[in-house]
Every structure is written in structure tokens, then in C-alpha cells.
Amino acid sequence: MSDFPKHVEFHEEGPREGFQIEKTIYPLEERAALVDALAESGLVQIQVASFVNPKTVPAMADAEQLFAAIHRKPGVRYTALWLNEKGFHKAAATPGVDLDGKLMFYATDGLSMRNNNCTADIMHERQIGWADLYAEHDVPLESAYIMAAFGCNFEGPVPLSRITDIARFMVERFSDEGRPIPRIYLADTVGWANPEEVKRRIAAVREIAPEARIGLHLHDTRGLGGANVYAALQMGVDLFDSSVAGLGGCPFANHGDTSAAGNVCTEDMVYLCAELGIETGIDTEALVEAGRLAEKIIGRRLNGKLIRNGSLEKYRREAG
Amino acid sequence: MSDFPKHVEFHEEGPREGFQIEKTIYPLEERAALVDALAESGLVQIQVASFVNPKTVPAMADAEQLFAAIHRKPGVRYTALWLNEKGFHKAAATPGVDLDGKLMFYATDGLSMRNNNCTADIMHERQIGWADLYAEHDVPLESAYIMAAFGCNFEGPVPLSRITDIARFMVERFSDEGRPIPRIYLADTVGWANPEEVKRRIAAVREIAPEARIGLHLHDTRGLGGANVYAALQMGVDLFDSSVAGLGGCPFANHGDTSAAGNVCTEDMVYLCAELGIETGIDTEALVEAGRLAEKIIGRRLNGKLIRNGSLEKYRREAG
Numbered sequence: 327m328s329d330f331p332k333h334v335e336f337h338e339e340g341p342r343e344g345f346q347i348e349k350t351i352y353p354l355e356e357r358a359a360l361v362d363a364l365a366e367s368g369l370v371q372i373q374v375a376s377f378v379n380p381k382t383v384p385a386m387a388d389a390e391q392l393f394a395a396i397h398r399k400p401g402v403r404y405t406a407l408w409l410n411e412k413g414f415h416k417a418a419a420t421p422g423v424d425l426d427g428k429l430m431f432y433a434t435d436g437l438s439m440r441n442n443n444c445t446a447d448i449m450h451e452r453q454i455g456w457a458d459l460y461a462e463h464d465v466p467l468e469s470a471y472i473m474a475a476f477g478c479n480f481e482g483p484v485p486l487s488r489i490t491d492i493a494r495f496m497v498e499r500f501s502d503e504g505r506p507i508p509r510i511y512l513a514d515t516v517g518w519a520n521p522e523e524v525k526r527r528i529a530a531v532r533e534i535a536p537e538a539r540i541g542l543h544l545h546d547t548r549g550l551g552g553a554n555v556y557a558a559l560q561m562g563v564d565l566f567d568s569s570v571a572g573l574g575g576c577p578f579a580n581h582g583d584t585s586a587a588g589n590v591c592t593e594d595m596v597y598l599c600a601e602l603g604i605e606t607g608i609d610t611e612a613l614v615e616a617g618r619l620a621e622k623i624i625g626r627r628l629n630g631k632l633i634r635n636g637s638l639e640k641y642r643r644e645a646g
Numbered sequence: 647m648s649d650f651p652k653h654v655e656f657h658e659e660g661p662r663e664g665f666q667i668e669k670t671i672y673p674l675e676e677r678a679a680l681v682d683a684l685a686e687s688g689l690v691q692i693q694v695a696s697f698v699n700p701k702t703v704p705a706m707a708d709a710e711q712l713f714a715a716i717h718r719k720p721g722v723r724y725t726a727l728w729l730n731e732k733g734f735h736k737a738a739a740t741p742g743v744d745l746d747g748k749l750m751f752y753a754t755d756g757l758s759m760r761n762n763n764c765t766a767d768i769m770h771e772r773q774i775g776w777a778d779l780y781a782e783h784d785v786p787l788e789s790a791y792i793m794a795a796f797g798c799n800f801e802g803p804v805p806l807s808r809i810t811d812i813a814r815f816m817v818e819r820f821s822d823e824g825r826p827i828p829r830i831y832l833a834d835t836v837g838w839a840n841p842e843e844v845k846r847r848i849a850a851v852r853e854i855a856p857e858a859r860i861g862l863h864l865h866d867t868r869g870l871g872g873a874n875v876y877a878a879l880q881m882g883v884d885l886f887d888s889s890v891a892g893l894g895g896c897p898f899a900n901h902g903d904t905s906a907a908g909n910v911c912t913e914d915m916v917y918l919c920a921e922l923g924i925e926t927g928i929d930t931e932a933l934v935e936a937g938r939l940a941e942k943i944i945g946r947r948l949n950g951k952l953i954r955n956g957s958l959e960k961y962r963r964e965a966g
Contacts (some may be wrong), residue, residue, distance in 0.1 A: 635907060
């Protein structure tokens with residue numbers, strides 16, 4: 327039988343992933359309202375914005391104002407993304423940002439060059455510096471992402487050995503130095519994962535870093551998002567990034583078509599967990615309402631399914 | 647480990663499911679061209695149309711002409727749907743229809759009343775007559791569908807015992823009478839299934855009718871279609887109905903919103919199989935082209951993901 331976790335944690339990325347990829351800049355108060363609606367659903371962590379170059383990503387230029395506009399709910403972490411030390415400093419200087427000490431590893435030079443203008447190996451060495459920086463700011467080291475963990479649109483298939491090499495680097499340069507990385511995320515922003523490869527890579531990373539909690543950052547680029555989440559649940563994974571209404575995407579995967587397919591959809595995956603008897607602490611119906619708000623703001627049909635058809639709660643209630 | 651089948655058969659239902667649910671009547675030659683494109687992909691069975699009351703379903707009124715317009719490809723079965731004996735007689739009188747002897751069982755009175763204007767029990771008794779009728783026409787008894795096999799929008803949850811009762815009816819009234827039903831389908835047109843329930847119900851039916859091949863007819867109403875297919879593959883299921891580009895839907899599940907969510911998407915699920923190393927005999931790229939044709943005909947964005955983002959073949963080829 328399956329080794330399902332009892333409780334699963336979803337980290338909402340819709341506000342950051344979703345609006346970052348759009349060409350339109352949506353009104354600040356609408357974006358803040360979406361964050362507030364998401365917080366009401368019981369989500370414990372919401373990635374609000376990224377601190378990146380405003381010239382490259384104009385949609386994120388007002389990240390500081392957005393954090394100021396949120397009505398903070400106790401118990402919810404409002405996080406941000408940064409891609410370099412400069413971004414971290416901006417985030418650290420912004421009131422209301424809950425800093426999570428995260429590292430970024432790359433399985434391919436191709437994606438690392440695009441995102442960081444350096445090879446993956448150089449980026450990995452830089453992560454030592456990131457960890458030092460977090461320590462200086464009293465930000466606990468929390469998680470490490472392995473980007474392009476299943477494949478890369480610039481380099482093709484990523485062999486499993488590349489992932490295990492990175493996991494070994496984490497152990498040798500962090501665990502063995504007395505500062506283990508609590509969470510390791512396999513990230514598939516470009517939609518290469520399939521359920522069996524999800525299982526294989528989780529098992530391989532666990533073997534090398536058994537003390538780390540595994541997380542998944544999955545996109546639904548080729549329609550396998552739900553199957554991949556289910557496969558991870560079967561492996562006992564209890565930590566997922568996701569986006570309300572399936573917002574988000576990847577500029578390299580979707581060829582500029584921002585509605586082609588985004589992250590796995592939070593409310594659909596929360597519903598999957600509920601149907602499987604796995605707790606999430608999230609009110610599916612409230613999340614569906616947040617998803618509908620997201621759709622209203624974006625102004626076009628989004629990819630989530632529950633925002634269209636609802637959960638089964640209504641039918642079960644009527645049936646008594 | 648998983649008990650994947652070596653080879654999986656997909657039966658395409660897009661032309662029937664997809665156009666049947668639409669209010670628009672699309673040009674006959676375009677629908678015929680879609681059937682022809684699907685046949686080129688390597689699909690072995692395509693459900694072209696239904697023989698139903700043209701007043702209720704005007705989109706299917708020209709089923710006979712549609713069959714005449716198809717350029718038949720050897721090795722492909724061009725099938726039809728009927729909901730009663732009158733429909734079967736029409737199908738049998740239409741040149742080009744490959745008659746498959748199928749029965750229809752209902753897990754709930756609610757859905758049976760809507761579709762057949764009789765209770766499920768009466769409908770089940772009628773199936774004896776259907777089987778006799780097929781025998782008279784030398785049509786081999788081939789499959790039995792259990793409708794609302796996971797739940798029903800009119801009656802709520804469907805207990806597992808209801809499914810096993812129907813399976814027992816099949817054994818007692820068919821197998822024991824010397825005419826076993828070769829294939830039993832669990833049908834979830836209303837989107838109640840989840841992966842664990844898929845496994846549970848497959849196992850339960852197999853226990854009662856071990857000689858039957860199990861098929862699944864799944865819809866992606868709540869975003870679990872792919873996970874449900876994957877769960878069935880893990881159980882060794884090798885027979886699926888599906889629709890190109892995710893066409894189709896259910897008037898009772900989608901509240902008249904024909905684009906809310908249809909059947910599981912053929913090319914996305916063929917891609918899933920390919921990624922898992924399971925043969926289908928289908929050319930994914932040709933099927934993606936057929937999906938894009940379907941989208942062009944329907945004239946709005948369809949739910950399939952590969953029609954947007956393509957498979958990984960291109961990237962793998964470029965990577966050498």
C-alpha cells in the first residue's frame with residue numbers, strides 16, 4: 327500500500343509566479359486582496375513577490391508596496407523570492423517580508439546561465455556565501471532548491487547522477503560542516519517530470535540526505551502535474567509548492583504563452599489530498615473562492631479545475 | 647513496485663463526446679477530417695458519433711452522413727454510441743459503423759432515470775435483452791459500462807457495495823449463462839473518482855469477475871484525471887477511453903459550461919504512458935496535431951496540455 331503522509335503542507339506561489347509571468351501590471355490593491363483571500367483559506371505560507379531587477383521584471387517593481395498593502399494574518403508566513411544577494415538585501419530591508427533561508431542549485435548550466443549568468447558549479451559555490459549571509463542576518467537556513475531537477479529545455483534530459491551529485495555537495499559542504507539543509511526541493515519549472523521519475527529521484531536524494539525533508543515544486547506543463555503530486559504522496563512527501571487556480575508558468579517552457587500551463591493548482595491538489603484522507607489544514611471552498619478571485623483579476627480563464635466545477639462537498643451535503 | 651501493463655489501448659471518444667456536448671453544429675467535413683486525423687495517429691478505435699434522438703441532441707443528427715464522409719483506414723474500428731435498442735438498430739443500419747456489443751449498467755437510479763427514464767435495476771434487466779439483440783445480429787458481446795461508478799451528482803457518494811453488486815449481477819446473469827462479458831468499464835463521467843478509489847474499485851471488480859479485462863472511462867472534472875489514469879496503470883489496467891485535446895464533458899457535471907473539463911486528454915495520457923515506458927502504438931506528435939485541429943474546429947482554447955506545450959521529443963532530439 328501507499329505510504330501517504332498524514333499531513334501535507336502547501337506553500338502558495340500564485341501571487342509571485344502568477345503575476346511575475348504576466349505582461350500586464352495588475353492593480354496593487356487587487357494583488358493584495360488575492361494574498362489576503364489566500365491567507366483566509368488556511369494556507370500557512372504565501373510567496374507574495376520577488377525582489378528582482380525591476381527593468382527585467384516590471385511586474386515585481388512594487389514588491390515593497392505590495393507587502394505594505396497586505397493585511398497580515400497571524401500564523402501565515404509572507405515570503406519572497408530573490409535570485410541573488412542583492413535581491414535578498416532588498417527583501418531583508420522590506421517590512422513584512424518573512425525571510426526564509428533558501429538556496430538555489432541548478433542541475434544544468436543552461437538554466438543557470440539564463441537565470442544567474444554563471445555555470446551551475448559556480449552557482450553552487452555561491453550558495454556557501456548565501457548561507458553565510460543568512461547566518462549574518464539570523465535567518466535560519468531552511469531549504470535548497472534543485473532547479474531543472476528532471477530535465478531542461480536548454481540541455482535536454484538530466485541524468486539522475488546529476489541530482490545525486492548535487493545532493494552529495496549539499497551533504498559535504500553543509501551537513502558535514504554542521505549546518506544541514508532542512509528541506510531539499512526538486513523543482514520542475516519546465517515540465518519534464520513523470521510519476522516514476524518523481525519517485526526515483528525522491529528515493530535517490532533521500533538515500534544521500536536522509537535527514538532532509540523533501541519538497542516538490544511542480545508545474546503542469548504537460549498534463550502530468552496531478553499524477554506527479556500523487557506519486558510524491560505515495561513516497562510520503564508532505565511539502566509542495568503550488569499556485570492558486572494553476573497560475574504561473576515558466577517563460578522558457580511556455581514560449582511566452584502565459585496561460586499555457588502554470589504550477590500545479592493549489593486547490594485541485596488540496597482537494598486530491600482531502601479525497602485521499604490527508605490533512606492540509608486548508609479550507610478547499612475558501613481556496614476555490616480565492617482561485618475565482620485570481621481569475622477575475624487576471625481576466626481570462628485559468629487552468630484550475632475546481633474553480634470551474636467545484637468540489638464534491640455540495641453533492642455530499644445534499645445527499646446527507 | 648508498480649504493476650504497469652506492457653501495452654495500453656486508448657479508445658478515442660473526442661468526436662462523439664466533444665461535438666455532442668456543444669451547442670454549435672460544426673461542419674460535417676471538419677468533423678470527418680478530425681476523425682481522419684485521429685486515425686492517422688495509430689489509434690485503433692474511434693467513437694465517431696452517437697445514434698440518439700436528434701431532437702434532444704441535434705449535433706448528432708447527421709451521424710449517418712458523418713460515417714459516410716470518413717476516409718476509412720484499415721485496422722481502425724469506427725464505433726458509435728447508442729443508449730437504447732432503437733439507437734442500436736439505427737447504428738446497425740448505417741454503413742461503416744463497427745458495431746461493438748456494449749452494455750450499460752448504472753450505479754444510481756438518479757443517473758439512470760435521466761439517461762434511460764427507468765431505474766438502474768430495470769436498466770440492468772434490459773441488458774439481458776441488449777445481449778440477446780447483439781447475438782441476433784452476430785455482434786459479439788464485448789463490454790459493459792458501469793456508469794456513475796464512483797459517485798453521482800444526483801445521489802451523492804456511491805458505496806463500493808453497489809459496484810460489487812453490479813459485478814455480481816454480470817457474473818450471475820452473463821458468465822454463469824455461458825456468455826461472459828469480456829470487458830468491464832468503470833465510468834466516471836461526473837468526476838468523482840480519486841486515485842485510491844480507482845484502485846479499490848478495480849480490485850473489487852477483479853475479485854468478482856477475474857476473467858474480465860478492466861477499462862476506465864474517466865473525466866478530468868476536478869483535475870484528478872491524470873492521477874486517476876496513473877493509479878489505474880499501477881493496477882495493470884490497459885484499456886482507457888479518452889478524448890483528443892480533452893474534448894467532451896458531461897451536461898450534468900459541467901453545468902452547461904462545455905469547456906469546463908472534458909474526458910481525460912488522449913495525447914496527454916499517451917505521453918504519460920510513453921514517459922513510463924508503456925507502449926500504446928500511437929504517435930504522440932501526430933495526435934498532438936489532431937488535437938490542434940480539434941481546437942481549430944471548436945474555435946476556443948481546449949483543455950489538453952500537449953497541444954500547448956508539445957511533448958519532450960523536440961528537446962530530446964536537440965540534445966542529441
